[in-house]
Amino acid sequence: MTQPKVLISDKMDPTAAAIFRDRGIHVDEITGKTPDELKAIIGDYDGLAIRSSTKVTKEILDAAANLKVVGRAGIGVDNVDIPSATARGVVVMNTPFGNSITTAEHAIALMFALARQLPEADASTQAGKWEKNRFMGVEVTGKTLGLIGAGNIGSIVASRALGLRMKVVAYDPFLTPERAIELGIEKVELDELLRRADFITLHTPLTDQTRNILSRENLAKAKPGVRIVNCARGGLIDESALKDGLESGHIGGAALDVFETEPAKDSPLFGTPNFISTPHLGASTNEAQVNVAIQVAEQMSDYLLLGGVTNAINMPSLSAEEAPRLKPYMALAEKLGSLVGQLSHGNIAGLSIETEGAAAELNMKPITGAVLAGFMRVHSDTVNMVNAPFLAKERGLDVREVRHDREGDYHTLLRVTAETKTGPRTVAGTLFGNSAPRLVELFGIKVEADLVGDMLYVVNEDAPGFIGRLGTALGEAGINIGTFHLGRVEAGGEAVLLLSVDEPVNSDVIAKVEALPGVKLVRALKF
Known part of the structure; x- marks a missing residue:
């Protein structure tokens, strides 16, 4: 992993810089910069640690191409444009207990x-x-x-x-x-x-x-x-x-x-x-300045290195201890959200996110954020877990979270249901070995598939010879099939195919597959 870089732009107890360095994070202490000077350098940094002097405006955020987190050593975040940070997917943290x-x-x-x-x-x-x-x-x-x-x-x-x-x-x-x-x-x-x-x-x-x-x-x-x-x-x-x-x-x-x-x-x-x-002395003791410096450095380090989120203004908390356990679930959630987003064609009014088994015992907010990030990424390549809930709300998307105590066919299950004009459409997935995301249900059809790389989604009539014709069409187009996953409701009914392929499938190949007898729908997917 590339070493994260953090800029400390306000005077702060030296303990903060020491913590960043001890955790393996590159840190620069450059204080007293004008807004234009800060704009010129902020693009190089993953994190920005501030007190009250630095004003993190929309203009600064627009210039911060790599910025992932702003940490305020103190309580008030009046000097941070929270809506703009959220829209750009930047986590904003404070330290509400240090002073x-x-x-x-x-x-x-x-x-x-x-x-x-x-x-x-x-x-x-x-x-x-x-x-x-x-x-x-x-x-x-x-x-x-x-x-x-x-x-x-x-x-x-x-x-x-x-x-x-x-x-x-x-x-x-x-x-x-x-x-x-x-x-x-x-x-x-x-x-x-x-x-x-x-x-x-x-x-x-x-x-x-x-x-x-x-x-x-x-x-x-x-x-x-x-x-x-x-x-x-x-x-x-x-x-x-x-x-x-x-x-x-x-x-x-x-x-x-x-x-x-x-x-x-x-x-x-x-x-x-x-x-x-008095001149805003509420937090001005030696003890408080050390405390907030320690807290902001530890919180930012946990986020940049482990994905832990503590005292965030614009994102649910996720402890550094929770993050490793939730990581595979969030990967599964993002893939399911992406699958729904790529197959929805923009006609979804709401999403229902359900957990059962082991998944029902987890913190759902990060899982929901990951589903929405995968779903919204169809519309924006800058979306992430931070700004996805904001973007969904902005677009009037109704989002529901449901936990089930019941025991199902899998020890853990995540289900995402999209409310469309033609009715609900559901995808579901589980973890194999508690780590590997796997699709197990696709719009009511049982199927087991890895959602990886470039894929082809085909809905067809279940009839003899179709798989051969599909293989021939892809082979003639120079498309190599990596994995092949098939599911159907009943013999002779509707079937779905999910194929991983070694390169993106262009529109000409899509048209050839659509022309095959019995094909109802073809979509190129990317994960």
Whole structure:
């Protein structure tokens, strides 16, 4: 296998480069490049490791002919064009856990800074004023903390707050009642959180649903004197409304580590009373930088070398341990999808992907992605497991996944059914020796065949002498037959032939075979 190449384009802990090299991956550390300079070199690389400085735009991706994976050392992927990466079949990974504790601790630190007015008190004291009576703080003990987002970082903040003897309420549409009980917090709706919280911290990604979640209207609903901390993403708070709330006194204080526009060098919030700001320091500890560097290098290495997918934004996870076991199934899935795609003529409205036996115990998402990749490759030579589900959805293809507990004729079986205008058409395959993909059913006809290289698919009337006539026609055309697979429903009925041939079959040969007596359909296939 050719040695994969990775580019580290942002400053990153040297541990990342060391891991790539130890795993046998060529790595270049070239930072500070302009977009045009990056475009000029990115075509040579299989992987791109970034932090927040590099902007992975559509233009960069278009120039990245060999790129397979982008790894973000950190949580936010706002600087990566996810739709364009997906369309090009590039996996985008982040490291959501490497800086979780660091970010949570920063939120707690800012909460304390607000509660005791620490920055103002420090500035006043160092100016020689000694204004002891000016800085009257509040205790956090017994106060109510409102979490907007109770995922990984939010749950860590909750545990720290509970240790400080705070009460914790959380608004998170994905938080289950069981998980809330496990965390020791109360799940509430946003309006109730705003009404009850003495402190609010935000721990949610920036999406269309969360943008300006603390809008002017919602800030007006907040408890008078509330103190707000945001170490998540800029854009979650209406900054103009926040400034007005601070100036009016309705909001008792605010601490932002993130801003709608960064770097924030001239924010209107600067100089506002009871406002604290830090320059996106949530992940800025030595421990966090080492952790995310290690994680992004290990994740990218697992993908490039083993096919393992961890913390991907645009593809189901597939552990490095799962990948070897799933590899033959994915090869089978891709071949079955390709067979359906090559014989469908574009009239398929939906695909049903079924597993039974040993296959039913596996992670189905990669198998489905492989089926769709094989199927869609008829329409695009750049399709792969990453962008195939995206392309299928874009084209309105209905995809269903079905697992069967039943025992069948084979210890493991994968079945793909295409919904066509003339009814369902099914192909099925198994693994011989748990490794070799084999077709065992073709449109209702039992057949055993390897799907390899150039092949010829023939539907004909089952009659004496046909195989001889077919062999003669191919021989006269100089086509050598490698393997020959025959199946039929019943004697004298319809039969199918799958032949592997040593070279592609051109249209002239197809026409000669179609002219043979009893032939109903002929298609050249390639796997």
